[in-house]
Amino acid sequence: MDLFSNTEFDNSSDPKIIHYDLPDADMILFENIFSNKESQNLHQNLIDHIQWRQDKIKIFGKLIDQPRLTAFYGDTDKEYSYSGIVMKPIDWNEDLLFIKNRVEEIAKINFTSVLLNYYRDGKDSMGWHSDDEKELGQNPVIGSVSFGESRVFQMRHKIRKERVDIPLTNGSILLMRGATQHFWQHQIPKSSKQLQSRINLTFRNIQ
Numbered sequence: 001m002d003l004f005s006n007t008e009f010d011n012s013s014d015p016k017i018i019h020y021d022l023p024d025a026d027m028i029l030f031e032n033i034f035s036n037k038e039s040q041n042l043h044q045n046l047i048d049h050i051q052w053r054q055d056k057i058k059i060f061g062k063l064i065d066q067p068r069l070t071a072f073y074g075d076t077d078k079e080y081s082y083s084g085i086v087m088k089p090i091d092w093n094e095d096l097l098f099i100k101n102r103v104e105e106i107a108k109i110n111f112t113s114v115l116l117n118y119y120r121d122g123k124d125s126m127g128w129h130s131d132d133e134k135e136l137g138q139n140p141v142i143g144s145v146s147f148g149e150s151r152v153f154q155m156r157h158k159i160r161k162e163r164v165d166i167p168l169t170n171g172s173i174l175l176m177r178g179a180t181q182h183f184w185q186h187q188i189p190k191s192s193k194q195l196q197s198r199i200n201l202t203f204r205n206i207q
Contacts, residue, residue: 015030016030017029017030017031018031023160024182024183025155025176025179025180026176026179027174027176027177028174029168029172029175030172031169031171032169032171033106033171034099034147034170034171038171039147039170039171042095042099042147043148043170045095046147046201047199049093050116051071052069052118054068055070055085057084057085067123067124067190068117068119068120068125068126069118070087070115070116070118071090071115071116071118072090072113073089073090073092073113074111074112074113074114074206075089076089078113078206079135079206082129096114099201103173106173107203109141111143111203111204112204113205114201114202115202115204116200116201117188117199117202118198118199119151119195119198119199119200121197122190122192122193122195123190124190125187125188125189127187128185129186129187130158130182130184130185134207136181136204136205137207140181140205141175141177141205142176142177142181143174143175143202143203143204144173144174144175144200144201145201145203146168146169146172148170148199149195149198150167150170150198151167151168152165152166152167152168152191153165153166153167153168153186153187154186154187154188154189155185157183158184188200
């Protein structure tokens with residue numbers, strides 16, 4: 001495929017495309033889109049150079065720390081809000097632009113921003129939600145990139161309650177389009193296993 005013609009991959013990690021045939025969803029998983037070396041370097045660079053923050057969220061009337069670190073980068077006029085948290089974008093850096101270009105080759109659209117989540121170990125998590133904030137428009141396209149430890153990405157249909165587990169591996173891109181956010185929620189659950197760190201980047205268009 002022309003998509004991969006300018007990328008060097010390890011022999012043990014050839015690109016793989018998985019189409020998920022789910023009701024009311026349009027999802028494709030692209031594995032090994034970043035080589036092992038690229039993924040390792042980008043994972044460490046993001047840990048070291050991203051301006052991470054830990055916001056608080058209200059649970060049963062009590063403010064607690066989010067169980068992960070976050071950051072928001074992108075075009076400087078595109079604010080984003082979720083769960084009562086307002087995030088003003090930091091300007092793109094070189095690593096983020098490199099990743100963004102790779103994702104845009106696959107998604108065939110231009111993204112205006114990226115929300116980063118840093119899961120430091122298996123105790124860090126994200127609860128059930130949909131990426132359906134009004135800033136994202138009617139049928140948002142989300143390009144989700146993973147570096148580091150593999151984590152289970154769980155999906156749950158809002159009406160049918162059908163559940164699907166998708167392993168998001170190092171160097172993969174999960175593309176979610178169409179009505180996916182209308183009908184499905186997703187989460188990254190906690191794990192009792194001894195897990196290494198993982199960084200997830202969700203590229204999106206802020207209206």
